[in-house]
Amino acid sequence: MTKTITIAHGNGGEENNELIKKIFYKHFENDILAKSEDAAVIEDGKLAFTTDSFTVSPLFFPGGDIGKLAVCGTCNDLAMMGAKPKYMTCSVIIEEGFSTRELDKIVKSMKVELEINGAIVVSGDTKVVPKGAVDKLFINTTGIGTIEHAGITASGLKEGMSILVSRDVGCHGATIFAAREGIELESGLQTDCASLYPEIKALMDAGIKIIALRDATRGGVSAVLNEWAKTSDVCVEVEEESIPVLDEVRGICEMLGFEAVDLANEGTFVLCVGKEDEVKALEVLQKTHSTSAVIATVTMQYVGRVLLNSSWGTKRFLDLPTGELLPRIC
Amino acid sequence: MAELELKNLYDNFRDGETIKAYAKIIAEDAKKLEKPINIMEVCGGHTHTIMKFGLPQLLPENVNFIHGPGCPVCIMPKERIDHAYVLSMQPNVILVTLGDMIKVPGSNGSLQDARAKGADVRFVYSPMECLKIAEENPDKTVIFFAIGFETTTPMTAVLVEQVIKLKVPNILFHINHVTVPEVMVELIDSRDVHVDSYNNQIDAFLGPSHVSVISGSKIYDKFPKDYGRPVVVTGFEPVDAMQGISMIIKQFVEKRCELEVQYKRVVNFEGNLKAQALIEKYFEKMSLFRWRGLGNVPDSGLKLREKYAAYDAEIKYKDVLPIAEIEDHKLCICGDILRGMAKPQECTIFGTACKPTTPIGSCMVSSEGACAAYYKYGNLI
Numbered sequence: 001m002t003k004t005i006t007i008a009h010g011n012g013g014e015e016n017n018e019l020i021k022k023i024f025y026k027h028f029e030n031d032i033l034a035k036s037e038d039a040a041v042i043e044d045g046k047l048a049f050t051t052d053s054f055t056v057s058p059l060f061f062p063g064g065d066i067g068k069l070a071v072c073g074t075c076n077d078l079a080m081m082g083a084k085p086k087y088m089t090c091s092v093i094i095e096e097g098f099s100t101r102e103l104d105k106i107v108k109s110m111k112v113e114l115e116i117n118g119a120i121v122v123s124g125d126t127k128v129v130p131k132g133a134v135d136k137l138f139i140n141t142t143g144i145g146t147i148e149h150a151g152i153t154a155s156g157l158k159e160g161m162s163i164l165v166s167r168d169v170g171c172h173g174a175t176i177f178a179a180r181e182g183i184e185l186e187s188g189l190q191t192d193c194a195s196l197y198p199e200i201k202a203l204m205d206a207g208i209k210i211i212a213l214r215d216a217t218r219g220g221v222s223a224v225l226n227e228w229a230k231t232s233d234v235c236v237e238v239e240e241e242s243i244p245v246l247d248e249v250r251g252i253c254e255m256l257g258f259e260a261v262d263l264a265n266e267g268t269f270v271l272c273v274g275k276e277d278e279v280k281a282l283e284v285l286q287k288t289h290s291t292s293a294v295i296a297t298v299t300m301q302y303v304g305r306v307l308l309n310s311s312w313g314t315k316r317f318l319d320l321p322t323g324e325l326l327p328r329i330c
Numbered sequence: 331m332a333e334l335e336l337k338n339l340y341d342n343f344r345d346g347e348t349i350k351a352y353a354k355i356i357a358e359d360a361k362k363l364e365k366p367i368n369i370m371e372v373c374g375g376h377t378h379t380i381m382k383f384g385l386p387q388l389l390p391e392n393v394n395f396i397h398g399p400g401c402p403v404c405i406m407p408k409e410r411i412d413h414a415y416v417l418s419m420q421p422n423v424i425l426v427t428l429g430d431m432i433k434v435p436g437s438n439g440s441l442q443d444a445r446a447k448g449a450d451v452r453f454v455y456s457p458m459e460c461l462k463i464a465e466e467n468p469d470k471t472v473i474f475f476a477i478g479f480e481t482t483t484p485m486t487a488v489l490v491e492q493v494i495k496l497k498v499p500n501i502l503f504h505i506n507h508v509t510v511p512e513v514m515v516e517l518i519d520s521r522d523v524h525v526d527s528y529n530n531q532i533d534a535f536l537g538p539s540h541v542s543v544i545s546g547s548k549i550y551d552k553f554p555k556d557y558g559r560p561v562v563v564t565g566f567e568p569v570d571a572m573q574g575i576s577m578i579i580k581q582f583v584e585k586r587c588e589l590e591v592q593y594k595r596v597v598n599f600e601g602n603l604k605a606q607a608l609i610e611k612y613f614e615k616m617s618l619f620r621w622r623g624l625g626n627v628p629d630s631g632l633k634l635r636e637k638y639a640a641y642d643a644e645i646k647y648k649d650v651l652p653i654a655e656i657e658d659h660k661l662c663i664c665g666d667i668l669r670g671m672a673k674p675q676e677c678t679i680f681g682t683a684c685k686p687t688t689p690i691g692s693c694m695v696s697s698e699g700a701c702a703a704y705y706k707y708g709n710l711i
Contacts, residue, residue, distance in 0.1 A: 004446045008433070014687060241346075247337050254340055256455070257429075257697070305708075311346030312353070312568075314384025316707040326430045326453060 038080040048083035051142040063190030067106035071113035074143040079197040082149030085119040091140040156211045157232035162278040163296035167289035168244040173263025174252045194267030212272040221261040224270045225306045226320045238296040262321040343567030352572035353388040366392035373538030374401025374698025381703035383568040396670030397700035402478045404692040404699040407622045408656035411436030418449040427475040457489045480541045483507045484605035502643040512630035531670040537563040539593035546601025565593040622692040623664035662691035674701040
């Protein structure tokens with residue numbers, strides 16, 4: 001570990017994993033935590049339990065705001081364990097001087113998103129801190145859900161299974177990057193920020209057996225696939241051309257030197273199903289997003305790694321993103 | 331005129347069928363080569379393209395790549411990174427630089443570490459952003475830590491011009507711009523002190539196209555003429571790179587040694603004369619610039635002309651800036667890799683002690699360095 005914490009330690013990639021393992025897991029060690037799933041499964045598999053903090057800047061962005069994000073993020077973590085979001089807590093840390101009207105707007109959009117999930121906030125906390133102690137507003141939400149589909153796990157991948165993404169990837173990361181200070185880019189992009197429970201419910205209602213499921217937040221689709229390959233001791237073989245990416249997102253990636261699969265999403269999930277469920281799962285997903293696609297197959301070629309096949313017959317590894325995402329120089 | 335979409339700039343240049351067709355042409359032509367050839371792609375952007383798109387997997391055994399020193403972040407010697415670090419730690423300073431410069435470790439740490447310790451370090455996509463930052467922070471000094479080859483130098487020159495024209499009182503410059511042809515000469519001419527020989531293996535060069543957008547293809551004129559090395563100025567998409575390689579091989583097969591341009595859609599012989607004039611106006615050559623991994627290269631660096639010394643952070647802060655040269659770790663073989671005498675995997679610390687998260691040598695520090703590209707994409711031939 002480095003002596004001080006840097007931004008890279010919060011990126012969802014390699015440094016982030018190191019920080020969690022070497023400090024938090026070391027002291028908090030227990031069997032439930034060790035599973036390192038999106039949400040903890042407790043009470044003999046009946047409940048899913050999770051928490052998340054939101055510090056996004058800017059607070060309002062095309063397609064959403066920090067409030068929507070704070071509900072989606074936590075509810076999606078529950079949904080990724082096959083759980084229906086039920087009860088939530090909401091803690092806010094507010095910088096003195098923050099506009100009351102903006103706060104009201106943010107909480108209102110939380111309410112809209114809670115309704116989509118069928119969840120309610122049952123407890124909360126507010127703190128106001130002196131100017132400069134936080135950047136405008138930080139929100140933490142914790143959620144509990146009832147598990148409706150048991151046995152979803154990152155360690156369940158087996159040779160021959162199929163991997164799908166629920167929609168085109170990288171929208172959130174590209175939108176936030178384009179809106180950032182120092183990067184003067186105009187685009188019509190919107191973040192993909194959305195509650196995913198309705199889509200998961202549709203998959204379950206169609207009788208699909210979900211093997212693994214994860215929303216591709218920080219670290220993007222690469223981080224999910226790499227984690228699955230490692231945890232399940234398999235190789236995930238991706239057909240590069242089949243990964244759906246919007247032209248606008250690809251354009252921003254080309255200019256700044258990023259890969260869309262490394263960018264964060266807030267309403268995009270990766271799904272692993274048996275080969276026999278592939279067609280049906282795709283049908284269900286495409287009802288919500290026509291861009292959803294089958295992108296990979298589970299093989300044993302390079303165990304623990306993600307392999308990217310190009311349309312001209314070359315192969316390369318798709319690695320976990322490392323470091324802070326920084327635009328290229330020329 | 332129909333609106334030009336961004337994707338028009340790359341879509342067709344990644345077409346699988348076209349890439350395969352070039353692979354076939356190259357394979358046929360390469361059968362006629364009298365001896366194996368080593369092509370140096372000078373630029374880190376090319377290294378990145380070649381590795382990311384897996385091009386070596388498509389080439390016959392007698393066509394090899396030598397990965398050159400054309401990544402501005404990789405070649406920055408540690409003492410200059412220390413300059414950036416020290417400057418960022420000065421009171422009331424905002425240090426501004428480009429992209430992944432901020433993660434390269436110097437002897438005290440990287441600019442990211444400085445930022446974690448409270449320094450105001452910012453990265454921008456366009457140097458012109460400095461004007462806005464300076465205006466918003468009138469009580470601070472904004473220091474632009476300028477890096478890059480001919481491609482980014484004009485952007486710094488424009489910023490210098492604006493600062494002078496608008497009489498901006500709080501922007502200074504730390505200039506680390508370097509030039510491509512001088513280091514190519516050095517690679518051909520330099521004597522390797524370890525083995526006491528002029529043992530470079532370079533047979534031909536892929537010239538970086540974006541450098542020539544500014545400087546024209548004329549800067550490479552002397553390589554076929556005086557040094558017997560063909561140069562093909564080549565674009566950065568995989569179809570571009572494959573066509574450029576094919577053009578080089580054809581030169582060998584047809585026993586030609588010429589300067590050619592593959593990237594004709596943008597590059598001409600003279601380049602952007604306006605940009606060249608701007609560079610000439612504000613910058614002059616440094617007699618020596620020390621390249622990480624290669625050592626001192628004559629005439630390869632730029633500095634602000636003496637007339638503009640008032641804007642030079644290196645002069646203004648000279649009392650606090652360290653001057654001692656800092657060598658890389660003894661086990662690091664980046665110098666050999668940059669000269670084409672070794673591949674990254676031959677280094678004993680590659681992938682073990684030296685990784686993208688903890689880089690030890692120049693070729694690992696940026697995603698455009700040869701070692702970083704090998705580490706990231708694997709070398710699945």
